[in-house]
Amino acid sequence: MILSRRRVLAALAAAGGAGALTGTGTAAMLRDAERFDASITTGTVDLVVEYDLLTGPGSGGPDGSGTVDGPRIRIPVDSLGADGDAGSMLLTFALPQEGDAVNNPAALWLATDCPAPASTALAEAIRLTLSYADCDSGTPIERIVSGSLREVADGLREGHRVDGDPTTDEVDCLTDEVCLLVEYELAGYVGTETVDVPLWFSAVQCRHTTPENPFADRDTEPCPAADPCPCCRTLGKLEFEGGTQPGLDDSFAEPGTYAFTEGDADYGLEIYDTVDKDGERETVGVAFRLVNLADSDAAVPSLCTVAVKGGPGFEQYDRDDGTAADTAGLPGSDADGLVYAPDGKGISHVTVCICTTESAADCPGCTDPSLTNGGRGGTGNGGRAGNPVKNSNGGGR
Structure with missing residues (x-):
């Protein structure tokens, strides 16, 4: 193996949570107490997710940006290695207003699973930072979590509430759009492993209900650490x-x-x-x-x-x-x-x-x-x- 020609594939996957995040909208029905024959749609939770590779491998290419169609999204991150050891990706979550439909405010959560395959040295060598970001410039506003790929996965296993407006002191429901910046760097790694980590997102309607963490009851056994020197x-x-x-x-x-x-x-x-x-x-x-x-x-x-x-x-x-x-x-x-x-x-x-x-x-x-x-x-x-x-x-x- 020629160390200077190492080639590493690091893929980050993100999938929309089940339930309200359907990509087609969830109707919230109210019946008038005095007119039982009348029903109206008060709003939908229709979440649009976009991705944009800002720097690193894949940025500026044909697959460097796009809009997700459906509940499951996969964020492409090209190979990390000789052609680039670092990159960044902007995720935009928006509640579009279409016609006369009023999109309900939504509570957002994200969660992860352990890197797959488990116990890889690559999951220890990739440093991942997740931050709130300015949607126009991609500039980070506030860090959410940072560490090795495995450490970040461990920290988000039980779900993390995404603040719909990170510029305020309170944790708000999403009413317009919020952006997250994913920064990743490969450091001190020599090898040919691959790794995948899913990021799950779930949107729950805020109106007329108290949103609860949809990931609270997941199995959150610690992600197994890898031997850093096999x-x-x-x-x-x-x-x-x-x-x-x-x-x-x-x-x-x-x-x-x-x-x-x-x-x-x-x-x-x-x-x-x-x-x-x-x-x-x-x-x-x-x-x-x-x-x-x-x-x-x-x-x-x-x-x-x-x-x-x-x-x-x-x-x-x-x-x-x-x-x-x-x-x-x-x-x-x-x-x-x-x-x-x-x-x-x-x-x-x-x-x-x-x-x-x-x-x-x-x-x-x-x-x-x-x-x-x-x-x-x-x-x-x-x-x-x-x-x-x-x-x-x-x-x-």
């Missing part, structure tokens, strides 16, 4: 060797940004701090973050294992349950984020392994045949003396 695989190696890159010498590195000397050429290390032997041009500790050299604005995957080779041995630093693209997030690093070669030796090279979503069967593992401990070495967090780095799941936890 596969720990080698990304690259940086040799501390003279003549390879400016700033590097034999067992020495100055702070700077360096491309991997082996592995994926699109990535490298930004070394932001070093420790050298007293009075010697020999580096024994480094603090660094992973960087995407092909696209500096792109998100980078998380570190699962870092091996620091020095002398006959090496020190290994493994992730715990968290993820980070910086050595400061690895257990065993010091307060400044520095990781060290064993026994105060000068660093000969650093091997970096990252978290991906490949299955255990497809995961090549975190390996470096040059890492064998002929001496003490391998005593950092997760390091095992006498063994090379070789982990296929979660950095050898």
Whole structure:
């Protein structure tokens, strides 16, 4: 798999709730107490839903905007990945007035189901923000919920009342139109999964009744979280060797940004701090973050294992349950984020392994045949003396 060519399909589905949201209108009948032969239609709940992809993949295309016909809508969001890691979509809910018909004010609710399939790393990597927005400009007015796709789904499972007029202090029924902005971003993900999350909307007539949450009795078991690092695989190696890159010498590195000397050429290390032997041009500790050299604005995957080779041995630093693209997030690093070669030796090279979503069967593992401990070495967090780095799941936890 070529990491820089990853391709991810993230589809957001939205479906209209049953009942009053029918797309064809629901008649509310009143009978005159004094004239039993007379009946009149007092109004309808006829909700029109429109979508417009404002930014990101699909915006400006033939399917970038439209009006929903019927109770079930599906909001198209094109692939997130090399062609765009973020986008935004405006949803407009309106009560149209047609002819002499008076559209009843409506109470709106939205709810979600868990991402499908469940427990995907992609659902953790997509950050979703839902906000009230200005219907003309799409500018967000007030945030409703924000978090990973899974977290947002969990937060809305029991239904959320949509304010028909978010500019007031009270939660109002919808009388004209209200707009919601959906912003989504893919961050730190490497893989080929797909994910789908449904957004359900329900409209209930406000007039002559007290609207009740139509989603209140749903099963709201928490959405299962995904392992953020099902596969720990080698990304690259940086040799501390003279003549390879400016700033590097034999067992020495100055702070700077360096491309991997082996592995994926699109990535490298930004070394932001070093420790050298007293009075010697020999580096024994480094603090660094992973960087995407092909696209500096792109998100980078998380570190699962870092091996620091020095002398006959090496020190290994493994992730715990968290993820980070910086050595400061690895257990065993010091307060400044520095990781060290064993026994105060000068660093000969650093091997970096990252978290991906490949299955255990497809995961090549975190390996470096040059890492064998002929001496003490391998005593950092997760390091095992006498063994090379070789982990296929979660950095050898």
